[in-house]
Amino acid sequence: xxxxxxxxRKTPGKMSRLRVSGLSFxxxxxxxxxxxxxxxxxxxxxxxxxxQFAPVNQANIAAIVRELKELNHPxxxxxxxxxxxGKTFMHFDQFATxxxxxxxxxxxxx
Numbered sequence: 001x002x003x004x005x006x007x008x009r010k011t012p013g014k015m016s017r018l019r020v021s022g023l024s025f026x027x028x029x030x031x032x033x034x035x036x037x038x039x040x041x042x043x044x045x046x047x048x049x050x051x052q053f054a055p056v057n058q059a060n061i062a063a064i065v066r067e068l069k070e071l072n073h074p075x076x077x078x079x080x081x082x083x084x085x086g087k088t089f090m091h092f093d094q095f096a097t098x099x100x101x102x103x104x105x106x107x108x109x110x
Contacts, residue, residue: 040094043091075100076096076103079093
């Protein structure tokens, strides 16, 4: 049985609604310029906040996305999804180099 799926236009720095495998969630996406890496580091983090902190966390993530958009780093792909419970966040990041990962973690908004 196939699950209903909607595709989402990847608009950098914008909140988008997705439906994948029957789950509905929101996402923040930043996809930098394309790079041809010989190395790729992938980081996936998932956590649940309190319902009261979820809007604060969303604002913090939006600030990171704005900064990444300004940097336009070719070796960083950053995605964050807010799952349907409204308080569980999943980050999925791809880095062309370890240095690109350090760029993210050293952002003032991070």
